[in-house]
Every structure is written in C-alpha cells, then in structure tokens.
Amino acid sequence: MAEPATAVPAAAGSGRALAFSKMHGAGNDFVVLDRRCGAVPPSPELCRAMADRHTGVGCDQILTVEDAQRPGALAGYRIWNADGSPAGQCGNGARCVAAWVLRDVRRRGDDEPLRFHLDSPSGRHEVEALGNGGFRIALGVPRFEPAAVPLTGFDAPRERYVIAAGGSILEVGAVSMGNPHAVIEVDDIDSAGLEVIGPRVQGYPGFPDSANVGFVQLLAPNRIRLRVYERGVGETLACGSGACAAVAVLVRRGRLAREAAVELPGGTLQVAWPSDGAPMTMAGPAEFVFEGEWAA
Known part of the structure; x- marks a missing residue:
C-alpha cells in the first residue's frame, strides 16, 4: 500500500x-x-x-x-x-x-x-x-434508557417499542452505542423495505436526533444478517456500531448468544457482549x- x-x-x-x-x-x-x-x-x-x-x-x-x-x-x-x-x-x-x-x-x-x-x-x-x-x-456499554438513546414518549426501557412512523406501525428495539440506533427484526432482510422504512423511522418525532436504522435477520443462535440505513448517509455496506446495537437488542430479548457473527453486505464482523455491564467489542x-x- x-x-x-x-x-x-x-x-x-x-x-x-x-x-x-x-x-x-x-x-x-x-x-x-x-x-x-x-x-x-x-x-x-x-x-x-x-x-x-x-x-x-x-x-x-x-x-x-x-x-x-x-x-x-x-x-x-x-x-x-x-x-x-x-x-x-x-x-x-x-x-x-x-x-x-x-x-x-x-x-x-x-x-x-x-x-x-x-x-x-x-x-x-x-x-x-x-x-x-x-x-x-x-x-x-449499550444504553437502553429511552432518555439515553434518545427516544421520547417512553419512561422506561422496553425490549420492544411500538411506533407509528410515516404511516407504518413498527416494532423496534432502541439502544445507544454512543449514537442512536433503532433495530427492526425481520424474517427476510432482502425484502425488508429498507429504503422506505429506514427514512420513515429516521423521521419519527420520537427520535429527536434521528437514528441509525438496522434491519436484522436471525440465522442461528450465534449468527445474524444485518443491513443498516444510517443517519446522514443512507444504506452502507457495514455499520460497526449498528452491528453492536443489533446484537445488544437480540441478546436482551434472549434470542442471540453473547458472541455472534454479524453478516453485513460488505463483510462479517465479530461482536461480543460478555455481560450486561461490560463494554461490547467488535472485531473486523x-x-x-x-x-x-x-x-x-
């Protein structure tokens, strides 16, 4: 080089x-x-x-x-x-x-x-x-308190928030990794409607700083697929903080192991969250x- x-x-x-x-x-x-x-x-x-x-x-x-x-x-x-x-x-x-x-x-x-x-x-x-x-x-350490995301209209953390965004009723997870993330679990990431749903969630008034919107598909107990529609950018080939956010949300739901491979369009990242109070790590x-x- x-x-x-x-x-x-x-x-x-x-x-x-x-x-x-x-x-x-x-x-x-x-x-x-x-x-x-x-x-x-x-x-x-x-x-x-x-x-x-x-x-x-x-x-x-x-x-x-x-x-x-x-x-x-x-x-x-x-x-x-x-x-x-x-x-x-x-x-x-x-x-x-x-x-x-x-x-x-x-x-x-x-x-x-x-x-x-x-x-x-x-x-x-x-x-x-x-x-x-x-x-x-x-x-x-991921932060789930609504005020930390920030996400308005909710007083306490939830595993799932139901929001009305741009005419769509959506179930999302919300977490801060130093920046705000909304995570949407889908059955098929290829037909998730990212280009439509992503901007709708970003424009939701409850996300006053907007949000990076991740669409996640569970493949196995330790592997997921992820696409992310980022603030100020649009869809990117990979999002490291988005990978951590998706793992954190699914771990909290009891659906994913604390060490997981995250497959993104541009490559695979390895994410680990040893315990609730520990920092998340991301390798790639x-x-x-x-x-x-x-x-x-």
Whole structure:
C-alpha cells in the first residue's frame, strides 16, 4: 500500500492541498484527515464535496484524526456524515483510525503497541491489533434508557417499542452505542423495505436526533444478517456500531448468544457482549485504499 502523500493538512479555501487517506472497514468507506496539526474541522460543504461519489472522493463518512483528549490515549477522532452532520460513534471508522494511527507510528520509526486507546466523541475506547489488518475495538456499554438513546414518549426501557412512523406501525428495539440506533427484526432482510422504512423511522418525532436504522435477520443462535440505513448517509455496506446495537437488542430479548457473527453486505464482523455491564467489542478489518490530495 502506498505511503500517504506528503502535504500539510489545510482548511478549505486556504489555497493548500489537503492530504487525505481513503479507507474502508468491511466496505464502510471513509476519507481520513489529519487534524493533529490544528487544522480547522471540515465544513459541511467540504464534507459533502469530498463524500460525493460522482464529483468527489466518495465515502460514507469523513474521519478526522485528533489529538488525544486526555493523557493515556494514542490519538482521538471525530466523525462527520456524508451530509456534513457530526456523528457520535462509528465502529468501522474507529478501526480505520486505529490502522491509520499505527501506520503513522510505524513511519516515525516507533514501536507499534498491540493495545492502545483512542478518544472519540462518545468516550475512550481500548483497541487491540489482531494482525493482518484486523482490530478489535471496545465500543462501550449499550444504553437502553429511552432518555439515553434518545427516544421520547417512553419512561422506561422496553425490549420492544411500538411506533407509528410515516404511516407504518413498527416494532423496534432502541439502544445507544454512543449514537442512536433503532433495530427492526425481520424474517427476510432482502425484502425488508429498507429504503422506505429506514427514512420513515429516521423521521419519527420520537427520535429527536434521528437514528441509525438496522434491519436484522436471525440465522442461528450465534449468527445474524444485518443491513443498516444510517443517519446522514443512507444504506452502507457495514455499520460497526449498528452491528453492536443489533446484537445488544437480540441478546436482551434472549434470542442471540453473547458472541455472534454479524453478516453485513460488505463483510462479517465479530461482536461480543460478555455481560450486561461490560463494554461490547467488535472485531473486523481496516483497509487502506489510496492516498490523495484535495485542492482546497
């Protein structure tokens, strides 16, 4: 894989080229920018331009590598959706940031840690390098309290919520993985009507911050299929936090083992939730695609 272009990250309109890395985790693809030098955050206009698959680089989300928020972390990161809106968490993106940061360590000639921490908008995450481009990320303890999702109109957590969204009466699970998720269990994921139901759930007034909408099909006690319609993006080939959300909801219903394989259109992720009070972990690949410069 080619080394990154040598360029100083710059804000849009500065007249300098903006170095970036194109990466993906199980098909969920990203443009990665280095903000550790103090560059301003990408504007919504820049995010939309870079994310455009016809006239830009093309990606689901923009990731910015940041300085650690507190001592003890190797780096931090932030997430920006394709429409320019900020996001609280991205499991596949976290693995890509981990790979990007370790490559930077390697280029400096320093020893690469096998375990380290990254700071995100939703907290600090332990990372384990698995070799061959794989990483395991601890994404935190799922939160089911309606106020934490957030989901309005309900006072206490339920395994199933019945909502009226855009003319559809739906039964959903709701959980926060640092970002809001609605999970819909279906018999056949291929005929789930994701393109119709996804936007309806996202527009449901009870999800004031919208939601990532996951459609999950149980295949076996330790295996599921999943498609996710993400906030500010649409359907993606994979969603790491969505995989954790789906496992958490089905574990709470007693329908899935605490360690499960999650089959997504872009690949399979391994998710584990050892106990109710333990952080969920998610393991999968992180791949470099190419390096480039954006004419800022």
